[in-house]
Amino acid sequence: MGVSKGDEVFVNEIKAGNAAAFEAMVLKYQPKLMSSLIGYTKSKDQAEELCQKTFIRVWQKIDSFRGDSALFTWIYRIGINLAKNDFASSFSRSSKITDSLDQNEHDVPEYLSPETELIAAESEEKIMQFIQTLDADTKTAFTLREIDGRTYDEIAKILKCPIGTVRSRIFRARQLILEFINQENIING
Amino acid sequence: MDKDLEKLSALYDGELSYKEIQEGLDNMHEEPDLKDIFHQFGLISELVQRQAEQKKSKIVFFKDYFSKVNPVMSNLVTAAATVVITLIILYQFDDDRFQVDKEGSLQLSSAISSDEAKSQLLNADQNVMEHMIHIMQSNKSHGSQQISKNWIPVGFSVNPNNPNQYSNGRNNLFFHLENKQLGIKKVKYFKANNNWIYLIPLQDGRLLTAYGDVPPSVADPMIQSIYQRN
Numbered sequence: 001m002g003v004s005k006g007d008e009v010f011v012n013e014i015k016a017g018n019a020a021a022f023e024a025m026v027l028k029y030q031p032k033l034m035s036s037l038i039g040y041t042k043s044k045d046q047a048e049e050l051c052q053k054t055f056i057r058v059w060q061k062i063d064s065f066r067g068d069s070a071l072f073t074w075i076y077r078i079g080i081n082l083a084k085n086d087f088a089s090s091f092s093r094s095s096k097i098t099d100s101l102d103q104n105e106h107d108v109p110e111y112l113s114p115e116t117e118l119i120a121a122e123s124e125e126k127i128m129q130f131i132q133t134l135d136a137d138t139k140t141a142f143t144l145r146e147i148d149g150r151t152y153d154e155i156a157k158i159l160k161c162p163i164g165t166v167r168s169r170i171f172r173a174r175q176l177i178l179e180f181i182n183q184e185n186i187i188n189g
Numbered sequence: 190m191d192k193d194l195e196k197l198s199a200l201y202d203g204e205l206s207y208k209e210i211q212e213g214l215d216n217m218h219e220e221p222d223l224k225d226i227f228h229q230f231g232l233i234s235e236l237v238q239r240q241a242e243q244k245k246s247k248i249v250f251f252k253d254y255f256s257k258v259n260p261v262m263s264n265l266v267t268a269a270a271t272v273v274i275t276l277i278i279l280y281q282f283d284d285d286r287f288q289v290d291k292e293g294s295l296q297l298s299s300a301i302s303s304d305e306a307k308s309q310l311l312n313a314d315q316n317v318m319e320h321m322i323h324i325m326q327s328n329k330s331h332g333s334q335q336i337s338k339n340w341i342p343v344g345f346s347v348n349p350n351n352p353n354q355y356s357n358g359r360n361n362l363f364f365h366l367e368n369k370q371l372g373i374k375k376v377k378y379f380k381a382n383n384n385w386i387y388l389i390p391l392q393d394g395r396l397l398t399a400y401g402d403v404p405p406s407v408a409d410p411m412i413q414s415i416y417q418r419n
Contacts, residue, residue, distance in 0.1 A: 006203005009210050020218035027228040028201060031235035124236055131237070145202060146234055147241045152204045171198035175191075177233055178226065 005151075007071040014062045026055050029072050033079050040083050050086060054079040123186040130180045134173055141166050142173035197223055201230045320371055324386055324400050336364045340397065342411035354401075362401035370396045376412055378405065389415055 003011060013021030033054060037047035057078050065074055131139065137159075144150045144158065152170075156163045180186075193216070199205050200213040217223045341355055345362060348354040355362045370390045379386045387399040387408055397415070399408065 004203055006200075006205075006210075009203065009207060013210075013214070018214065020214040023224070024200075024214055024217060024227065027224060028231045030228070031231040032238070035235050035239060124240070127233075127236060128240055143237075146237045152199075152202065167199050167204065168195060170202070171191075171195040174198050174230055174233060175194065178229055181229070181233075 002069065003065075003067040003071050008067065011062065011065055011067065011071060014059070022059060025058075025071070029075055030055075032072060033075060036076055037079055037083060040080060046083075046086070050079060050083050053082050057082065123184070126184060127177065127181065127186065131173075131177065134176060138169050138173045138176070141169035145170050193223075194226065197227060198230065201227060320367065320396075320398070324365060324398055336366070340364060340399075340411070340415055342403070342407065342414075357407075360401060360403045360407060362399055362403045365398040365400065367396040367398065368394070370394060378408070387412060391415075 010021050010025045034047055034051050037050050038044055041047050058075055141155055144155045152163050152166045155166045196213060200210060205213060217227060344357040345355040348356045353363050373388045373390045373396055377388045384402050389397040389412060391397055
């Protein structure tokens with residue numbers, strides 16, 4: 001699967017030096033990358049450090065991204081390679097990671113600070129249960145998007161409704177979930 | 190404000206025009222609150238997708254399990270598991286909620302319309318899984334079974350070309366009786382591609398399975414009727 005239409009715009013903008021696009025891309029994929037890196041390293045601190053290095057590398061290497069794979073797949077490969085490199089260097093004591101915060105440095109958003117948590121495991125269940133309470137139309141549009149990765153156009157065809165309705169249902173689902181998360185103090189609690 | 194956030198949600202999904210994306214990125218760059226929300230969309234995605242992945246891995250577990258216990262069955266299971274993956278939804282008829290859901294909500298491809306239901310399926314006793322797979326693969330009832338006339342939906346009659354099959358000219362249905370209820374306590378139904386499987390526990394301890402391209406809107410009166418007589 002190649003790069004999605006939305007990510008393609010992000011990539012082109014980042015290639016053109018658009019810092020806002022880079023920031024948005026980090027905000028979007030940081031949770032997934034963190035989750036993958038925590039799974040790989042079993043260490044949140046290490047994952048955070050690698051996450052930061054990964055996005056620096058992404059910024060530096062974005063010109064080499066050809067769009068043959070999904071953007072996150074490419075980011076993920078960079079992250080895992082850095083993690084392997086990191087792991088190897090911890091034995092050899094000669095760091096092979098050459099990323100330096102020098103001329104190609106770009107500020108990675110503050111969301112990579114230690115305060116940023118992935119959703120705690122015990123809260124996940126609550127959120128998943130809450131999603132089940134959403135009305136069928138909202139939940140269906142949301143799951144088709146998030147789980148099946150369908151485009152709005154595809155969802156509109158499946159559900160036989162206008163694209164605008166799909167857009168508002170997906171937003172509605174996210175809005176309700178965020179309200180629930182805030183009520184329960186799940187992220188910052 | 191909601192309209193702005195709706196646009197942000199569409200931006201997150203990459204579903205805006207180029208111009209709108211530019212505007213969205215600019216707005217987000219200037220508004221820390223929007224950044225927070227955008228990032229939280231990412232957290233939600235990560236959670237939901239990871240949970241979905243974990244459930245998929247259970248399907249793989251089932252396939253591995255079947256291939257170990259019965260290599261011959263495993264081929265069937267591979268095909269059937271594909272069906273099971275898209276088999277999507279399990280609804281449970283409750284006594285106080287004995288109704289048929291909207292047809293539209295049942296045409297969900299692999300969307301998890303009921304996560305709880307899907308979990309129930311995935312966590313179902315292996316005997317139920319095997320039973321479902323058997324039903325899907327065999328697509329016929331056993332001629333020796335005593336199928337009560339009361340179970341046949343109104344408008345259906347025996348297919349002259351297949352005495353085990355019942356048809357109303359548009360939909361086909363067959364029944365299967367199992368002596369054990371396989372832990373099924375309430376009526377449940379599943380959709381597999383264009384067919385439906387209804388598991389109906391009878392009061393005498395047996396399990397009646399109805400299988401065919403009969404949607405719930407048609408099957409509902411049949412199930413109610415069986416329940417009332419049961």
